[in-house]
Amino acid sequence: MPSLLQFLPSPTKRAPMGALPLLLVAALAFAGPQPAAAAGPPAAAAPVVTSTTAASMTLDALAEAHGRYFGSATDNPELSDAAYTATLGSEFGQITPGNSMKWDTIEPQQGQFNFAKGDAVVDFAQQHGQSIHAHNLVWHSQLPSWVSALPTGQVRAAMENHITTEAGHYKGEVYAWDVVNEPFNDDGTYRTDAFYNAMGTAYIGDALRTAHAADPGAELYINDYNIEGSGAKADAMYRLVSQLKADGVPIDGVGFQTHLAVQYGFPSGMRANLQRFADLGLDVAVTELDVRVQLPADAAKSATQSDYYRQVVEACLGVARCVGITVWDYTDKYSWVPSTFPGQGSACLYDENLQPKAAYDAVRAALGGGSGGGDDGGGGGTGNSALLVQYRNNDQNATDNQIKPGLRLVNTGGGAVDLSTVTLRYWFTADDPGGSPAATFDTWCDYAVIGCGTVTHRVAAASGSPAGADHYLEVGFSSGSLAAGASTGDIQLRLNKTGWTAFDESDDYSRTTGASYADAPRITAYLGGALAYGIEP
Known part of the structure; x- marks a missing residue:
């Protein structure tokens, strides 16, 4: 980056003190790798985070x-x-x-x-x-x-x-x-x-x-x-x-x-x-x-x-x-x-x-916290609901011919959410020779706690083909209501190209290697068409 010029009030700060605990996360692994405890102040007992x-x-x-x-x-x-x-x-x-x-x-x-x-x-x-x-x-x-x-x-x-x-x-x-x-x-x-x-x-x-x-x-x-x-x-x-x-x-x-x-x-x-x-x-x-x-x-x-x-x-x-x-x-x-x-x-x-x-x-x-209520897009909540998406990788092979995301939608807000107004997007790349944006796909719901009959799914091309995401798997719901504090439970999805050629998922925007559910800010949720959780690529 070009020089930031001579900083006038540019000072310098840093690290935490003993009053701050290093939390031991139980029940939920937040987005991003879980690092070893950083050197510094002594750790205090940590509350369970859900x-x-x-x-x-x-x-x-x-x-x-x-x-x-x-x-x-x-x-x-x-x-x-x-x-x-x-x-x-x-x-x-x-x-x-x-x-x-x-x-x-x-x-x-x-x-x-x-x-x-x-x-x-x-x-x-x-x-x-x-x-x-x-x-x-x-x-x-x-x-x-x-x-x-x-x-x-x-x-x-x-x-x-x-x-x-x-x-x-x-x-x-x-x-x-x-x-x-x-x-x-x-x-x-x-x-x-x-x-x-x-x-x-x-x-x-x-x-x-x-x-x-x-x-x-x-x-x-x-x-x-x-x-x-x-x-x-x-x-x-x-x-x-x-x-x-x-x-x-x-x-x-x-x-x-x-x-x-x-x-x-x-x-x-x-x-x-x-x-x-x-x-x-x-x-x-x-x-x-x-x-x-x-x-x-x-x-x-x-x-x-x-x-x-x-x-x-x-x-x-x-x-x-x-x-x-x-x-x-x-x-x-x-x-x-x-x-x-x-x-x-x-x-x-x-x-x-x-x-x-x-x-x-x-x-x-x-940081794994979902929506915080910003006033100009990028993950702001809607109404009295706060949607949060969790993901697990159901297929650790990044170079085979299928993508198998496991998804779970959580309502952390104070009111029920009409699921028919909600869509989720899992962002990935088609990886066809020549980068064909016109690849066609088959999509499947293999299992859902709420029933695959209520889960809709399709693949669409992403606008502008951002890095790691020239397509997205869009998941919706034909009916149902998600109560405050409730989760849809496990939704196991699968997609392949109709020609069954291989993917390279290693650089896909939404993919992580986590085999258990964790908050997933790179999988976006929309409520009534408005972004309600996550960061688009």
Whole structure:
């Protein structure tokens, strides 16, 4: 992705605290792989999570079911907004202070420290049982002019004193520190700031050692932007942390800021990139997530934005050592984007009126929570019902001549649903030589708890042939009613091409390899023709 320019308020946050349990999911495996417990705070006893309870769970609770946290950045002016703090304190399990712990706030004059703003954020988090990913100790930006004016021979002592004093002040109160923020230029070269000019690359290891001495219990991170996918900057970060590990420098994780924009492509190979850092024995975290659009926003931009949010969540869920995701403030009301990128905005999960958007629903669905009530499509519920689709793979052979999805529809809402108004879509590719979109299919219902006689099924070509989904199996119901809290039970379906040629299901949009039922946000449900659950490809 092109450079995100010089981030003005771009801080860095991270991981969860001991107050947050790592849930042991019983009865339901949520969408995405179930990772090993992430390193970090001690786990608490976990409640049993079911499909019905998932619909009312917060983003953080859904993330905890995967052994992750879901957090938000915040800043001091927002803390006086009661409507804002009501959601901040309930929906999210982790807080990153946007500006209140940066050098120009904490030590504006040499040797004169003011912790009032940082303390206010920590107090809020502690009152709401949230962890703090503290941000940040060493950064080229928002740096008081006195630091850059120091003779080079005095910079190291000033840096070490700042880190020791600030990290020592918050010792035992924060889960993690962004010790060094944004050390690289976009081409992978080091930034020539006051610290690099005085000490070369040695300033990074020195900063980490000093932070560890001041707060031995905190997780220590390096954080940067434009390292989410493959490229020169990501490779430079990989070389740096590999060398730090080899040298025995205390480092626990890498933060991937993930400031995205719909006019640019999604970061190439994000999951694989996160995994290679994790393979070094490091935690990884998405620390400053937002997805901006060129204003005015419209339905197409909103759909792309939702898809980007979904892909980020799925990338984190796919890496066992990805400890969590933090959005760079949750609402457009307090987003940093419009002032930094003129003509762009609408980057957050909630709009300026603190109402959840389609992107919020996309995140919920990716975490296995179904619809969250966004107001502009992408999985919003309808009426007093909340549909949720579950799936299991009844045929693990991805290259034979049949596709055999098992489906189950759950009504997590408070009222009955007329099944004759509901349709489901399982998205797949025909895989005919030449990619023929005109392939014909036979479809079957092999078994259904509610009776195959009430289940309708057909295959249709997908509009635009999106990746992994040039066709879909559409399932409907000729009659029946699904009560509040009820499930259709098992529906075993099968399809083949009339020529009985083979499929390659390995890249099909809706397919997973799960052999037991789990929430399936890539299988969409429609109520009266309107999308009610899931994310279309």
